[in-house]
Amino acid sequence: MNAVKGKKRSLYTGCIIAALIVVLVVMELTMKSTSMVFTLLKKGAIYALVAVSMNLLNGFTGLFSLGQAGFMLIGAYTYAILTMPVSIKLSDSVYKYYDCAIGFELGVIPAMIVAGLLAAIFAALIGLPVLRLKSDYLAIATLGFAEILRAIFQWDAMGPITNGANVMRQYQDLTDIKVPFTDIPFPPVLFCFLVSGLCIGVIVLLINSSYGRAFKAIRDDEIAAEAMGINLFKHKEMSFVISSFFAGISGALLAMFQYTVQAAQFKTAMTYEILLIVVIGGIGSISGSCISSFLFIACNEWLLRFLDESSNNILGLTILRSGFRKVVFSIIIMVIVLFFPKGIMGDRELSLDRLKRPFAKKEKGVDAHG
Amino acid sequence: MKKVLSVVLCVCLLCAMMAGCGGSSSGGKKTVTIGVFEPASGDNGAGGKQETLGVQYANSIQPTVEINGETYDVVVKYVDNESSNDKAPSAAAELVNAGCSIILGSYGSGVSIAGGPTFENAGIPVVGITCTNPAVTEGNSYYFRICFLDPFQGTVLANYAYSELGVTKAYCLNKLGDDYSAGLVNYFIEAFEGLGGTCVHEEFPDGNSDFTSYVANAKAADCGVFFSPVSTEAAQLIIDQTVAQGATFPLLAGDTWDSNVILQAAMGKDVNVTITTFYPEGADADFDSNIKVWINGDATNLANNGGDDTVAAVTAMGYDAYFFALAAMQKAGSTDPAKIMEALWSTEYTGVTGPIKLDQTNGDAIRNTAYVKKADTATGTWMAMDPVTIG
């Protein structure tokens, strides 16, 4: 009985994924490529990946880490350095004040994987000392490491590799991706969705594996987990490294999306944003993180923009002006944090059964945005 | 309680969605949209607002444009890039989404470089108003600019320091990762060392507000001039710290410091601030007096200009950029971005800041005159010195 149900479910999931891909392809072929919707979808997909990777740590393993921006920084820079054509590295159009020390270039996919791996290696090194700390001490230590990483990337002596604190650009961005073996440009939105969908899929598989159960056991009670024979440090380190790997990949995607990347962007404020996405979605819910990242990006960048435009003032009120959007947005966030501490999804996942319930009102609204 | 709140939240979001979607519809008369890509907040917010004022003023006196015998209403779409390189691409995407035919801006080279590829991929031409870093237009055929470049400005400043001030050792300070100040400092050092001087070069990180140590470093190294072409926000603190530490060297900077923010910071203090800029107030008396009336006539404009009616060079440049864009549209005979881009290469226009003509390699303005100004700390105004022309 269960097997039949499981089969049916995976069939449904497959259908939904296929439908999503078809919708995206049709949208990209028919709509103007400069539409804001695409920008939101791309950025939403990228943030969904990093939010899920943070959720793996915070929600599933119970490690309160605030280093995500640092690992995205490593991913973004690695990707940018590796895919920048050698001819541009040698000219002074990007490396103006330094001679680039990296004399080779890689394709998009290998560069993304290296980006993830480097972030993972750094995480493994940082994890050795840091993961012995608990809760808020861990948070502040990982946050500190992210700041140190940022300083290192901006350091003059690293100039031949990272171009100092200056902008990295003219690497392979989303518009440069081609369908394999042809010259046809690959639909950029689809690319973001495929990469982050694949990565999130891997994380879901991991969470449902025996390792995932061990992570959850650690989250729920460390001492009990240890008593059950779970090697605490090994599993924490593993979760930390895997989370950073995917943060690195999402950093690479972000670099592709933005066309330019600079270390100054990856501040603690960025980690806070990702954390808020995770909290709004529900700590411990993968689908919650995905939904809330699209919602967060849409509100932040688009839906609430009208609050900034003083021309929309009603009754001569002058409260609508630049910046009001962010005030409203942060009040919404506070309301969610205070009154809905479980976020949109709590620690459950989105499923067809849940959508049928009357409570499903909210998710429908979300789907309309996506 | 929770139910009510969740309903309220949903309603809010729905309203927002409708407003978000509904806002984009427009109909009726023929219109052409000019995008303004400027910072209104962040480090360069003050300067960006002044530059935007120039565009707004120009739009207020010339709200229509005649293209091929048809009159179009000019709609100006303003988007704030928050002076931040990571916000720039999404701000740029918003302008692209608004269907702009041409885009003006930005104040600050970093955001221009960061936003450039978005415009390039969308095929919309951009006219840089005061972004002086060469990298803005290099390799981006859709980015043009109407101001002089930093290699030129750096040389002018180095010559001034070496010959006029008679200094052989200069202290150079720029912001870490800021393309504008890093570029200008680099060209200054090149030129200054070429003349036979020496330089001490340092950088300060983002968010730094303690400039005491930098001023102390300059004093300790016996530098004759303190060159820091940074944002006005940092400039206020630098001026303050220089005075507080009793340093006597002159402060030298580029076009960003041409702002009444600097004048207000330096007023009544014993400090020598000298800058290079695009336009000296008083060069076009008609323009100055008219825009002053316009600025004083509206409290918001006055606030955006920093609280008084000093005409900043960037405002004059913004004014010229608007008319330059209109001239390009008329020359193209179309509102199609691709045709405007073709026409821009050969558009010529004489504005209040002088004649504008673009070169054929990168689309940079051919300008070889910079104006030198010195702050009069007693009256809080700029004293124009002899303009410098090279080549």
Next chain:
Amino acid sequence: MQFLQNPMPYILAGISVGGQYALIAIGYTMVYGILRLINFAHGDVFMVAGVFMVFLSASLPLGLAIPLVLVLTVLLGFVIERVAYKPLRTRNAPRMSIMISAIGVSYLLQNCALYFTGGLAKVYPQLPWLSDTIEIFGAVTKRVTLITPVFTIVLVVALVMFIRHTKIGMAMRAVAKDFETSRLMGIKVNSVISATFIIGSFLAAVGSLLYFTNYASVTPTSGGMPGLKCFVAAVFGGIGSIPGAVIGAFVIGISENIIKGLGWTTFSDAFTFALLIVILLVKPTGLFGEKATDKV
């Protein structure tokens, strides 16, 4: 390398910044001592105090504006605790949610400041006498630079006396020692916590007066970095310990300026965090922290 030739200006600047950090760090350490909460919004309370001052001094004489700033900041700290932390605490929410709420408050305060200042740096008013320039040991500086450490130490001594010898101070120590037991003993835990936030915000307001008189520009983000550094200072000195926080703040302020003097400007912020990680790994309780096994 200018530091080696003439160390005086750097040390002076360092002591002054250290004093200002100390006033903020006390707020962190007291709140952490009692609630085990990193109050991420504390740095922003400090920034908002600066914004209050900018707006109030524009319309009121300084003699009125300064007390009003202190009162408003204290009120802000009190309201934040009541609105954003207390509901979660009474609901027995996990510690992580309170911390997230703190991050949310910090986000809200920054965005409000962004809205009210229009995103531009606001020039802080000159305070007469404090802003005057003076000369000491061959280094010229503002008078506030010298006043700060003295003032800080006076305030800290007063605070320590307050905690040692008053009833509410005793209650604070009791709550910090054992939250539940002190509640059972009849201590009004909520008013003790409010008092902690009031003291913390008051000191942050004083710190902001001194800090912004020295670095006269307020931006929405100007609370972020000092806030984090002060937290590090509190951890360094042993979180929960007031003298520890003060010493930590001076150490960080001075070393940061020395690093700048040595020409390592890129690392002036990173150093603080490196120090944090080293202290967490070597002596997690900090210099003066009490031994408590549940922290690490």
